[in-house]
Amino acid sequence: MLSLQTERQVPRKVVLVGNPNVGKSAVFSRLTSRYVTISNYPGTTVDLFRGRARIQGRDYEFVDTPGIQALHSQSEDEQVTSDVLRNEKPDLILQVADGKNLRRTLLLTAQLSKLKRPLVLALNMKDECDERGIQIDAQALSKRIGVPVVQTTAITGDGFPEIVDHLDSKEFCSLNGHPPSEWVEEILQAVRTEDEGEERWTETKTNLLSAAVVLGALVHLENYLGAWLGLPTLYGLLGNWLQPSETLAGSAREAVRLVIAYLLPVLLPFLFALRSDSRFNERFGIWARKFSTGIPILVVALSVVYQMVGNLGAQILVDILENGVFAGYLTPLLRALVPAGLVHDFLLGEYGAISVGLTYGIAIVLPVVASFFIAFSFLEDSGYLPRLAVLSDRLFRLMGLNGKAFLPMILGLGCVTMATMTTRILNSKKERLIATVLLALGVPCSAQLGVILGIITGISPLATAIIFGTVLLQLFVVGLIFSRILPGKRSDFVLELPPIRYPHWKNIAQKTGLRVKWFLKEALPLFVLGTVILFVLDRLSLLGFLVAGVQPIVTGLLELPSKTATVFFLGFLRRDYGAAGLFDMARNGLLTTQQIVVSLTVMTLFVPCIANFFIVIREQGLRNAFLITAFISGYAIAVGALLNMAINFVGLVL
Amino acid sequence: MTGEPGVSLTELRTGDKARLVSMNPEVELRLFGFGLFPGIEIELLQRFPSYIIRCERTEVALETSVASQVRVTVVR
Numbered sequence: 001m002l003s004l005q006t007e008r009q010v011p012r013k014v015v016l017v018g019n020p021n022v023g024k025s026a027v028f029s030r031l032t033s034r035y036v037t038i039s040n041y042p043g044t045t046v047d048l049f050r051g052r053a054r055i056q057g058r059d060y061e062f063v064d065t066p067g068i069q070a071l072h073s074q075s076e077d078e079q080v081t082s083d084v085l086r087n088e089k090p091d092l093i094l095q096v097a098d099g100k101n102l103r104r105t106l107l108l109t110a111q112l113s114k115l116k117r118p119l120v121l122a123l124n125m126k127d128e129c130d131e132r133g134i135q136i137d138a139q140a141l142s143k144r145i146g147v148p149v150v151q152t153t154a155i156t157g158d159g160f161p162e163i164v165d166h167l168d169s170k171e172f173c174s175l176n177g178h179p180p181s182e183w184v185e186e187i188l189q190a191v192r193t194e195d196e197g198e199e200r201w202t203e204t205k206t207n208l209l210s211a212a213v214v215l216g217a218l219v220h221l222e223n224y225l226g227a228w229l230g231l232p233t234l235y236g237l238l239g240n241w242l243q244p245s246e247t248l249a250g251s252a253r254e255a256v257r258l259v260i261a262y263l264l265p266v267l268l269p270f271l272f273a274l275r276s277d278s279r280f281n282e283r284f285g286i287w288a289r290k291f292s293t294g295i296p297i298l299v300v301a302l303s304v305v306y307q308m309v310g311n312l313g314a315q316i317l318v319d320i321l322e323n324g325v326f327a328g329y330l331t332p333l334l335r336a337l338v339p340a341g342l343v344h345d346f347l348l349g350e351y352g353a354i355s356v357g358l359t360y361g362i363a364i365v366l367p368v369v370a371s372f373f374i375a376f377s378f379l380e381d382s383g384y385l386p387r388l389a390v391l392s393d394r395l396f397r398l399m400g401l402n403g404k405a406f407l408p409m410i411l412g413l414g415c416v417t418m419a420t421m422t423t424r425i426l427n428s429k430k431e432r433l434i435a436t437v438l439l440a441l442g443v444p445c446s447a448q449l450g451v452i453l454g455i456i457t458g459i460s461p462l463a464t465a466i467i468f469g470t471v472l473l474q475l476f477v478v479g480l481i482f483s484r485i486l487p488g489k490r491s492d493f494v495l496e497l498p499p500i501r502y503p504h505w506k507n508i509a510q511k512t513g514l515r516v517k518w519f520l521k522e523a524l525p526l527f528v529l530g531t532v533i534l535f536v537l538d539r540l541s542l543l544g545f546l547v548a549g550v551q552p553i554v555t556g557l558l559e560l561p562s563k564t565a566t567v568f569f570l571g572f573l574r575r576d577y578g579a580a581g582l583f584d585m586a587r588n589g590l591l592t593t594q595q596i597v598v599s600l601t602v603m604t605l606f607v608p609c610i611a612n613f614f615i616v617i618r619e620q621g622l623r624n625a626f627l628i629t630a631f632i633s634g635y636a637i638a639v640g641a642l643l644n645m646a647i648n649f650v651g652l653v654l
Numbered sequence: 655m656t657g658e659p660g661v662s663l664t665e666l667r668t669g670d671k672a673r674l675v676s677m678n679p680e681v682e683l684r685l686f687g688f689g690l691f692p693g694i695e696i697e698l699l700q701r702f703p704s705y706i707i708r709c710e711r712t713e714v715a716l717e718t719s720v721a722s723q724v725r726v727t728v729v730r
Contacts, residue, residue: 019687069687100711104689132711289715291703390704390715402717403704493704493717494684 011052011059014167015084017112018096019104020067021498023124025049026154027096028064031163035510039380040498042067043407043425046077048084055164063090066424071111076424076432085115092118092169099123099136099151106175106184109145113173119147120166127153128499144187146174155504281500288387289497298388305375306453309446313371314454322363331355351538357531360580361524368450369519373512376414376446380511381503385410386495393493399476400483401426402493405435412443414515417612419443420619430488434479436620440612441632442475444604447523447576451583452600458586463597463654470601470643478635522611523574530573534566557641558602560595561585568602574609593654594647602640607632663705663716663724666698671729678723685724688714695729 014031016024020042029035032051037044049064065084066077085093093112097105105123112119123129123136129151142149148166152159287293334354338344348355379385385407393403405426412419416439423435444452456464483490537543547554547565554565563585571578582599585591591599607613607629617625647654660675674694677685690696690709699713700706705721707714716724 070683072683098711101689103694103710104687104712107686107689285713286699289706290700386715390706393704393715393717397717403715492681492684492720493715494681494688494720495715496688497706497713497715499711 009059011061012091012167013061013063013088014092014094015063015065015088015090016094016096017065017081017085017108018067019069019098019101019108020496022067022096022098023154024067024096025064027094027122027124027152027163028062030154030157030160031055031060032062035514036064037511037514038507039377039511040383040501040503041380041386041407042496042498043077043422044380046080046421046424048080055167058168060167063088068108070108071114075427085112085117090117092120092167094163095119095121096124096154097121098125099129100125100132100134102136102188103184106145106187109173110175113175116172118170119173120163120169120171121145121147121149122159122163123149123151124154126151126158127156141187144174147171155507281502285383285387285497285500288384288500289390291391294387294391298391301379301384305372305379308375309368309372309450310453310457313368314450315457317367317371318364318454321367322359326359326363331359346532346535349535351531351535353528353531353535357528358524360577360584361527364454364580364583365447365451365523365527365576366516366519368454369447370512370516372446372450373414373515374508377508377511378503381501381507383498383500386497389495390497396479397490397493398483399438399479400434400486400490401431401479402490404493404495405431408435408439409443412439412445413449414446416440416443416445416608417615420612420615423619427491428488430483430486431490433486433620433624434482436616437482437628437631438475438479440608440616440628441478441635442471442605444471444579445576445608447519447574448579448604451576451579452604455579455583455586455596455600459593459596460654463593466597466643466647466654467600467604470639471604474605474635474639523576523609526573526610527577530570530577534569553637557637557644558598559644560599561590563590564595564599567599568606571603571606575603575606576609578603578606594644594652597647597654598640598644601643602636605632605636605639607636660725660727663698663707663721663726664701664718666726666728668698668701671695671697672726673729675725675727677725681720681723685714685720688712690714690724696726 016028018024021040021044023038025036025038025045028049028051029038032053034049034051036049043066045064045066047066051062051064053060053062063084065081068078068081071082071085084090093115095105095109095112097108099105102123105121109119109121121141123138129136136151138149138151148162148169148171150159150162150166152163288297331348331354334348335344338347345352347353350356388410389403389406391403392406396402396405399405405423407425408419408422411422419439420436423432423439426432426435452467456467534543537546543566546569547562550565550568551562554560554568555562558564564582567578567581567585569578570581579600582591582596582603586596613625613629616628620628663672666672672695674690674692674696676692677690685691688709689712690707694709696707696709698705699708704715704717707716
């Protein structure tokens with residue numbers, strides 16, 4: 001064979017390095033054809049990614065690294081990058097940079113030059129430079145610093161042939177660690193011209209888009225106020241302008257309102273995806289980080305996500321899959337095929353791998369997770385999340401954290417396990433521990449959140465408020481206590497705000513696909529495994545003992561039906577699986593509203609899942625992982641019991 | 655106040671442009687990474703809930719305790 005004749009070559013190691021959020025992962029994905037998650041906030045990549053590629057007959061190993069501000073590292077993710085550069089002696093450092101920020105770029109270039117490795121500088125985001133009228137004379141810059149300089153747009157592939165041409169470069173940077181202040185201004189003068197950039201969109205279009213957002217917000221507000229006050233009261237207050245009526249004009253108005261309320265949130269992403277001007281983005285970026293406008297925008301954003309996940313995912317899609325596909329066709333079909341007996345019970349019985357495990361996983365949780373991932377990817381790529389970190393900084397400071405911790409917290413709504421790894425972007429050990437505990441305690445992941453949303457659409461706003469209020473309060477209380485008793489200090493809040501960008505639908509699709517695949521691979525087997533364990537325990541008549549063992553807690557303390565005990569057991573494997581069990585019970589009328597409130601609160605505060613447990617071991621060590629798990633299990637039940645007693649004591653009817 | 659040149663960043667008003675003069679060594683290294691060194695011109699964009707400054711095309715949010723350790727001279 002040919003490969004036997006040619007000399008076995010060692011792949012050339014190319015390490016991608018750069019400031020946070022400049023597009024290293026996008027460049028990496030393009031060079032290796034391997035997709036790694038790309039978002040618009042600093043700290044998306046917290047670990048190394050390696051990928052091999054054969055380009056023009058040569059083998060390369062590419063390494064994607066977490067972004068760094070400078071070589072002397074601050075946080076754990078930056079340390080990862082420094083270590084790779086120092087220990088692995090790359091054949092080439094490919095510095096990826098934001099072309100809009102040359103000064104910072106060159107500062108890092110100067111530091112990298114001290115490592116005495118060949119270097120190539122890729123000035124990424126050429127599209128945004130063009131949009132803003134920033135022109136960089138790459139050749140002049142290349143001559144000045146002594147290494148190839150290429151301008152690229154990773155998301156479109158512009159400039160990649162030039163990168164490939166320089167992958168074998170042996171040029172060293174001539175800056176040699178010079179202090180930057182002397183030459184940097186001179187270079188900047190020489191290589192760039194800048195003006196404010198022309199506007200692509202007209203003022204009218206910008207205003208139209210803003211008007212659409214405001215309109216959507218108003219309609220949502222009406223829904224909430226209506227649910228809160230009762231529609232008659234609301235219309236009484238507003239006069240009869242909004243009142244649905246039988247007349248033609250009335251139904252037309254009603255139709256318009258429905259379109260705005262339900263289609264707009266779904267269509268908005270596509271509206272945004274159209275090319276638009278940078279001025280609207282800039283303005284939105286300012287509104288989002290200001291207190292007075294930021295809070296209303298947050299309310300709108302939350303309600304849009306709620307529409308996507310709670311209505312589209314948890315109601316419409318779940319209904320189609322569960323009642324349509326599973327209960328409608330699959331289960332009856334299998335029932336007809338499999339004769340009664342052990343196999344039948346194993347697959348389709350009370351604890352059947354298909355009738356319970358797969359149904360919960362695919363018909364209840366998957367649609368919810370998928371619709372959440374779409375909405376969430378959109379938020380991630382827009383650059384909105386770091387603005388929320390600014391708004392929430394003061395709140396987090398009370399919990400011994402700072403606004404930066406908002407990122408892992410909100411990512412936890414996607415997947416607590418992945419978010420636990422992201423706690424590496426926090427600068428102190430104490431902060432990482434607190435964030436890990438809070439994530440495990442009270443941040444429901446998308447799967448669980450979706451199931452919760454599915455349940456609460458059936459209960460009163462007051463009951464909903466009690467559940468979320470209790471959980472949020474626990475996050476706050478535990479954060480407050482831990483910040484007082486743990487040794488160490490919190491670090492200062494310093495965070496870069498990326499520009500607001502229009503998400504690329506392709507990246508959203510890829511990212512959602514990757515996450516759904518991950519869910520199917522990681523979570524679904526656990527769903528089935530949990531069911532199988534229950535089935536075996538049930539067959540061996542051990543389940544009864546187990547349930548009887550926790551009976552005092554479940555039926556006594558929490559006043560829940562004894563079947564809830566098995567659901568809590570499932571919650572140990574994955575708390576969303578437990579929540580799905582509650583969802584099932586609630587729909588079949590087995591739980592009163594008070595029981596829903598108590599059981600959901602306990603399940604939300606419960607330990608997240610086995611996968612998260614392993615990640616906590618990796619990040620925090622075995623001892624801390626066990627302590628955290630023990631603390632949370634006890635705490636969740638204690639809060640549930642107190643909540644139940646409080647509701648009884650007040651005599652609240654939910 | 656301390657006799658150092660310039661004023662604290664926290665004394666600027668929103669929209670003010672200023673030149674960085676010096677920083678407390680404690681925060682210096684972290685800010686260098688964002689391209690914030692002495693001599694650079696910045697603009698204060700917001701004071702609450704966090705201070706936000708722009709330098710080149712970078713927007714950086716700082717909490718008060720960091721901002722108060724940065725000294726600047728007002729340009730305009």
